[in-house]
Amino acid sequence: xxxxxxSGGGSVQAGGSLRLSCAASGYTYSRYCMGWFRQAPGKQRExxxxxxxxxxxxxxxxxxxxRFTISRDNAENTVYLQMNSLKPEDTALYYCAAEPTPCTIxxxxxxxxxxxxGTQVTVSS
Numbered sequence: 001x002x003x004x005x006x007s008g009g010g011s012v013q014a015g016g017s018l019r020l021s022c023a024a025s026g027y028t029y030s031r032y033c034m035g036w037f038r039q040a041p042g043k044q045r046e047x048x049x050x051x052x053x054x055x056x057x058x059x060x061x062x063x064x065x066x067r068f069t070i071s072r073d074n075a076e077n078t079v080y081l082q083m084n085s086l087k088p089e090d091t092a093l094y095y096c097a098a099e100p101t102p103c104t105i106x107x108x109x110x111x112x113x114x115x116x117x118g119t120q121v122t123v124s125s
Contacts, residue, residue: 009094049107070082
């Protein structure tokens with residue numbers, strides 16, 4: 001059973017930065033599609049960034065491209081989301097997600113079956 005635990009959320013002013021971490025455990029497959037999603041109250045989950053094992057392939061939502069970076073520390077089995085130049089519209093509950101291979105690299109929440117508990121990011125103007 002895959003377990004994902006996010007951390008690193010908090011409150012920051014517009015233009016600031018945060019780094020989210022996702023600690024993964026319980027893997028039974030050697031390769032996973034990993035993703036970061038966010039959900040604001042009353043909204044569906046939105047794909048933010050995704051990567052395949054080793055970071056060979058990455059995709060970003062247009063709204064965060066150039067500001068956010070997804071990376072993976074294979075030695076520590078951790079996935080990160082570096083968020084720079086944060087905007088108030090980035091405010092949401094951020095989730096880490098995973099899907100074992102065979103998997104589709106996508107920003108669609110329905111393509112992922114394992115989810116963390118979420119970490120809140122609040123950006124003030």
